[in-house]
Amino acid sequence: VSNHQSTERRNREGAIVSVALCGAIGIAVVTASIAGVGQSAAGHPAITEEYGRRLIVETPSLMGPDQPNPEMRLTGSRLACTSCHLDVGARPGTLSLLASAPRYPRFSGRDGGQQDLVARINGCMTRSMNGRELARNSVEMGAMIAYLEHLAETAKATNGARLVVNEPAPFSAPPRAVDFASGANVFGTRCARCHGADGLGMRASEQPANGYVFPPLWGPDSFNNGAGMARVLTAAAFIKAKMPLGDATLTSEEAFDVAGYLNAQPRPAMSGLDADYPDRWTKPIDSPYGPYADPFPLEQHRFGPFGPIEAYHKAHRPPTR
Ligand code: HEC
Ligand code: HEC
Numbered sequence: 130v131s132n133h134q135s136t137e138r139r140n141r142e143g144a145i146v147s148v149a150l151c152g153a154i155g156i157a158v159v160t161a162s163i164a165g166v167g168q169s170a171a172g173h174p175a176i177t178e179e180y181g182r183r184l185i186v187e188t189p190s191l192m193g194p195d196q197p198n199p200e201m202r203l204t205g206s207r208l209a210c211t212s213c214h215l216d217v218g219a220r221p222g223t224l225s226l227l228a229s230a231p232r233y234p235r236f237s238g239r240d241g242g243q244q245d246l247v248a249r250i251n252g253c254m255t256r257s258m259n260g261r262e263l264a265r266n267s268v269e270m271g272a273m274i275a276y277l278e279h280l281a282e283t284a285k286a287t288n289g290a291r292l293v294v295n296e297p298a299p300f301s302a303p304p305r306a307v308d309f310a311s312g313a314n315v316f317g318t319r320c321a322r323c324h325g326a327d328g329l330g331m332r333a334s335e336q337p338a339n340g341y342v343f344p345p346l347w348g349p350d351s352f353n354n355g356a357g358m359a360r361v362l363t364a365a366a367f368i369k370a371k372m373p374l375g376d377a378t379l380t381s382e383e384a385f386d387v388a389g390y391l392n393a394q395p396r397p398a399m400s401g402l403d404a405d406y407p408d409r410w411t412k413p414i415d416s417p418y419g420p421y422a423d424p425f426p427l428e429q430h431r432f433g434p435f436g437p438i439e440a441y442h443k444a445h446r447p448p449t450r
Contacts, residue, residue, distance in 0.1 A: 214226050241406065361432060
């Protein structure tokens with residue numbers, strides 16, 4: 130058997146598995162709505178996987194800032210969770226949610242202790258979605274967790290075959306600072322046609338509540354400066370792996386420069402960020418806000434070069450960290 134043949138077989142099996150998985154999710158969804166478990170007596174949706182899936186896809190219309198009911202104005206941006214967690218989190222690879230539920234609780238340097246799935250989702254609510262925390266016992270939190278648990282169970286039931294990642298070579302940080310002129314050029318030639326020349330995205334309809342077909346990369350409806358995507362290395366890794374959508378062919382240099390370019394643009398600011406990472410040594414070197422355990426300036430933490438920061442951390446970080 131040549132290499133070529135075995136690759137082909139793997140691909141074919143991968144395709145069959147992913148079709149089977151969609152079928153399984155479809156059946157679960159249909160069953161839930163036939164059984165009538167979608168709504169509680171009061172008319173508010175109940176805790177179902179299907180409601181959780183909808184919250185992740187239709188985030189702005191179900192819990193965005195345009196909600197008529199002020200109690201349901203939970204996000205501040207009009208992104209959807211699926212703007213970053215592609216295919217409702219079911220796309221394998223970077224920012225996949227296929228295996229997330231079983232990873233929690235786990236240690237979080239940002240929280241300075243154990244973080245459970247509720248706290249992790251609330252991290253995206255307050256930062257990526259520029260909103261507020263969902264109550265631990267809310268229907269919305271319960272529903273999103275039910276969906277994520279279902280996703281992980283389904284992925285596991287296929288023996289992890291669904292986890293086969295089809296991405297270009299992973300991002301590796303160039304040994305230099307972001308080149309903003311190059312970033313602007315990449316943005317104009319590779320991103321603007323979807324995300325808009327002004328980076329503000331393209332709305333799904335005239336109703337802001339319906340969110341975006343192409344989400345904004347900066348501006349008032351985007352993620353805030355406390356979000357993971359506001360870190361240049363995190364953004365570059367995502368962009369290299371997934372963008373331009375359907376044509377992820379950027380070099381690491383291009384991904385780095387365009388990630389720096391978009392994170393140099395205005396976006397909502399989060400308050401209280403100096404409470405993050407109580408142990409400063411656990412703070413990622415590309416965190417775009419201080420204080421830091423090292424003496425490097427804010428600008429270098431935001432846009433590199435990262436080599437010297439990394440070397441300093443290797444030399445000075447206390448051995449227990
Ligand atoms: C602007 C992009 C963005 C948006 C929008 C977003 N997230 Fe995230 N999410 C991230 C990033 C970045 C991470 C961190 C990944 C890491 O730590 O490597 C993350 C991590 C997570 C994790 C933990 C994944 C794991 O396996 O550890 C969960 C769960 C999650 N997000 C759920 C959500 C939910 C639910 C929403 C909507 C309410 C949402 N996210 C919206 C970017 C986003
Ligand atoms: C063909 C259209 C298209 C192109 C071109 C494209 N994107 Fe995207 N991008 C999307 C869509 C659509 C999403 C949301 C994911 C989804 O709905 O599946 C997205 C999501 C994103 C996100 C996360 C969500 C947010 O709003 O922050 C970032 C960051 C991003 N794109 C950056 C880029 C960069 C940088 C480029 C250029 C190198 C680029 N994209 C090119 C369509 C595109």
